[in-house]
Amino acid sequence: MRLHGILVFGADQPRGLAGECRERSAVPRLVDHEARRRTIAQAVFEVIGSRGLEAVSLRDVAAQAGVSMGAVQHYFKSKDQMLLFALDHVRDRALARMRHELSALGEPTAKEMIRAAARAMLPVDEQGRQEAIVSGAFYAVATVNPSYAGLLREGYARLLGVSRQSLRAAEQAGEITEAIDTDREAAMLFFMIQGLIGPVLIGILSPADALALVDHQLDRIFR
Amino acid sequence: MRLHGILVFGADQPRGLAGECRERSAVPRLVDHEARRRTIAQAVFEVIGSRGLEAVSLRDVAAQAGVSMGAVQHYFKSKDQMLLFALDHVRDRALARMRHELSALGEPTAKEMIRAAARAMLPVDEQGRQEAIVSGAFYAVATVNPSYAGLLREGYARLLGVSRQSLRAAEQAGEITEAIDTDREAAMLFFMIQGLIGPVLIGILSPADALALVDHQLDRIFR
Numbered sequence: 514m515r516l517h518g519i520l521v522f523g524a525d526q527p528r529g530l531a532g533e534c535r536e537r538s539a540v541p542r543l544v545d546h547e548a549r550r551r552t553i554a555q556a557v558f559e560v561i562g563s564r565g566l567e568a569v570s571l572r573d574v575a576a577q578a579g580v581s582m583g584a585v586q587h588y589f590k591s592k593d594q595m596l597l598f599a600l601d602h603v604r605d606r607a608l609a610r611m612r613h614e615l616s617a618l619g620e621p622t623a624k625e626m627i628r629a630a631a632r633a634m635l636p637v638d639e640q641g642r643q644e645a646i647v648s649g650a651f652y653a654v655a656t657v658n659p660s661y662a663g664l665l666r667e668g669y670a671r672l673l674g675v676s677r678q679s680l681r682a683a684e685q686a687g688e689i690t691e692a693i694d695t696d697r698e699a700a701m702l703f704f705m706i707q708g709l710i711g712p713v714l715i716g717i718l719s720p721a722d723a724l725a726l727v728d729h730q731l732d733r734i735f736r
Numbered sequence: 737m738r739l740h741g742i743l744v745f746g747a748d749q750p751r752g753l754a755g756e757c758r759e760r761s762a763v764p765r766l767v768d769h770e771a772r773r774r775t776i777a778q779a780v781f782e783v784i785g786s787r788g789l790e791a792v793s794l795r796d797v798a799a800q801a802g803v804s805m806g807a808v809q810h811y812f813k814s815k816d817q818m819l820l821f822a823l824d825h826v827r828d829r830a831l832a833r834m835r836h837e838l839s840a841l842g843e844p845t846a847k848e849m850i851r852a853a854a855r856a857m858l859p860v861d862e863q864g865r866q867e868a869i870v871s872g873a874f875y876a877v878a879t880v881n882p883s884y885a886g887l888l889r890e891g892y893a894r895l896l897g898v899s900r901q902s903l904r905a906a907e908q909a910g911e912i913t914e915a916i917d918t919d920r921e922a923a924m925l926f927f928m929i930q931g932l933i934g935p936v937l938i939g940i941l942s943p944a945d946a947l948a949l950v951d952h953q954l955d956r957i958f959r
Contacts (some may be wrong), residue, residue, distance in 0.1 A: 645879070650879070669938065714891055717889050
């Protein structure tokens with residue numbers, strides 16, 4: 514679910530979960546509303562990232578965003594709506610960061626691209642740490658709340674798809690070791706990276722150790 | 737941190753986080769206290785498993801455990817103390833389940849043992865699902881709370897150690913494919929299994945698909 518630039522709740526538009534409101538609009542005055550919603554989503558993100566999901570209250574979010582509680586209520590009709598929008602926001606942020614890191618590579622090989630994507634998924638810097646904390650909080654909610662689980666499933670499926678496509682493309686380019694089952698390896702690599710996020714965040718593995726494990730897998734998969 | 741049988745807060749004993757209270761006692765009357773604390777921990781577990789960590793209140797836990805709110809307060813002086821004890825309880829439960837599954841194997845090969853341990857870590861049945869939900873909730877708290885992070889680090893380190901020892905033993909028994917770096921493979925296998933838990937719980941992977949990925953890794957590692 515992508516919500517880029519679609520964030521306007523007009524008075525006569527339907528209200529519901531963030532994902533139900535996908536209307537795009539070219540009317541300039543609406544841009545402020547989008548910016549305001551993103552500011553609030555970023556505030557939710559920051560409150561979760563520093564104090565956890567349980568700490569998210571209307572009051573804290575308003576204070577963090579520097580807006581009134583009424584303004585938060587204007588944009589989000591329920592806490593769930595606000596959190597789901599914030600979840601989408603964190604994913605957009607993470608994807609934008611990944612794209613940025615990939616574009617910095619110039620003309621990377623498939624292996625270099627996958628490594629950079631893995632690096633962007635791991636909490637190796639402060640931004641990545643914050644995103645991993647927020648994602649972890651949402652994951653915990655998703656285990657008992659189907660709306661969140663649906664969003665997370667989409668996110669997993671999309672990233673897993675990208676992982677598979679990357680290895681298939683590399684295989685066609687002759688870059689993969691023989692006897693490698695690319696679809697399976699793509700899944701294993703993706704799930705291993707997912708499994709490294711928590712240990713790095715909790716401090717049992719350094720980011721460098723985690724990346725060394727990724728490299729070890731990539732060295733085995735690629736010629 | 738293990739709290740088996742050490743669960744008594746007498747009037748003149750220090751109070752604090754569960755981990756600070758490690759005194760063992762052989763006095764029979766104390767057994768009831770331990771049972772009571774375990775009952776409450778199990779109630780915490782059930783509330784988290786069905787409604788999430790945010791839903792855990794003194795009232796709900798007392799109702800679920802079938803005891804008075806005063807009784808809960810008698811055994812746990814703070815919500816944190818209660819949750820940390822419950823975290824320990826869920827790990828004991830998970831380890832007991834793992835031991836039970838391993839003992840059911842009779843005389844397993846190293847590969848069979850590791851597969852059974854992986855199966856016990858994945859949410860393949862209702863018990864495993866509940867434990868995974870509760871662990872996920874604690875993980876989310878641990879990302880912003882050092883006491884919880886410390887407990888999780890210990891848990892990760894212990895399981896990672898078991899994973900390494902198992903593969904080293906298998907290597908000495910000549911069961912490992914040549915050119916396999918057992919320590920690295922043990923880490924990758926462990927973290928991949930960790931990374932499979934969420935996707936199985938959220939429903940993007942079936943338990944069978946997750947186990948097939950584990951098998952694929954094991955087939956590569958073992959002769």
